[in-house]
Amino acid sequence: MIRLFVNVDHVATVREARKTIEPSPMKAALLAEKAGVQGITIHLREDRRHIQDDDVRLIQKKISTKLNLEMAPAREMVDLALAIQPHQVSLVPERRQEITTEGGLDVCSQEKSLSKIREEIQSKGILFSLFIDPDLAQVDASQRIRADSIEINTGKYTELVSPDEIEMELERIRKSAKRGAEHGLKIFAGHGLNYENVQAIAAIPEIEELNIGHFIVGQAIYCGMENAVTAMIRSIEIGRTQRRN
Ligand code: PXP
Numbered sequence: 644m645i646r647l648f649v650n651v652d653h654v655a656t657v658r659e660a661r662k663t664i665e666p667s668p669m670k671a672a673l674l675a676e677k678a679g680v681q682g683i684t685i686h687l688r689e690d691r692r693h694i695q696d697d698d699v700r701l702i703q704k705k706i707s708t709k710l711n712l713e714m715a716p717a718r719e720m721v722d723l724a725l726a727i728q729p730h731q732v733s734l735v736p737e738r739r740q741e742i743t744t745e746g747g748l749d750v751c752s753q754e755k756s757l758s759k760i761r762e763e764i765q766s767k768g769i770l771f772s773l774f775i776d777p778d779l780a781q782v783d784a785s786q787r788i789r790a791d792s793i794e795i796n797t798g799k800y801t802e803l804v805s806p807d808e809i810e811m812e813l814e815r816i817r818k819s820a821k822r823g824a825e826h827g828l829k830i831f832a833g834h835g836l837n838y839e840n841v842q843a844i845a846a847i848p849e850i851e852e853l854n855i856g857h858f859i860v861g862q863a864i865y866c867g868m869e870n871a872v873t874a875m876i877r878s879i880e881i882g883r884t885q886r887r888n
Pocket of ligand 1: 650652686713733735743794832833834835836854856857858
């Protein structure tokens with residue numbers, strides 16, 4: 644079974660549009676749990692555009708599944724993670740002007756500094772994950788710095804239109820997943836996934852965990868959080884049955 648972690652950042656985006664107290668990402672997280680997810684993901688951005696520090700503490704306290712904290716490899720964030728001690732920290736690159744995370748971390752160019760963060764995070768028993776593009780050099784670098792897992796960025800795959808290009812990108816994701824698993828890394832994936840495009844990703848045998856946010860929160864506007872999550876779990880299961888090995 645693939646574990647689904649639902650990212651509730653965009654519940655906070657709606658709340659922050661009015662700087663008020665509703666809707667609550669914590670309540671959305673509890674509804675996602677009721678529908679059967681294995682964990683909750685939140686991204687505490689340096690500009691605090693959606694999730695706030697108090698959300699991280701409250702969600703960590705209230706949920707009964709696992710918290711995956713996405714964050715930039717910045718001192719302030721590392722200190723916060725060490726204090727809060729989520730189940731897992733996922734490092735992502737961050738640029739203030741971007742609308743969403745635009746690409747994976749360049750692990751190759753910062754092996755030393757990322758290794759130091761990895762040591763600090765793992766010393767508290769927190770799992771250490773790296774969000775990277777489907778690129779073998781980045782997979783190899785992630786293994787060298789002894790990450791527990793990699794989350795393969797599916798963003799480009801989800802944006803392509805031409806079937807040939809989609810297949811080429813899927814092949815890059817498959818090869819990266821295979822290489823990572825050979826290195827002993829746990830393999831996760833996410834970004835831009837919806838009920839349809841998730842299926843080919845769920846069919847990749849090495850993938851054990853998915854992080855999905857924007858689409859689920861958007862669907863929840865129409866049908867409620869529990870129904871949106873249930874439909875996503877069904878799509879993942881359909882994809883899983885299409886495994887090729
Ligand atoms: N994984 C990472 C590292 C992300 O930054 C995001 C977006 O916050 C996601 C997964 C989820 O992407 P989406 O919101 O498009 O489902």
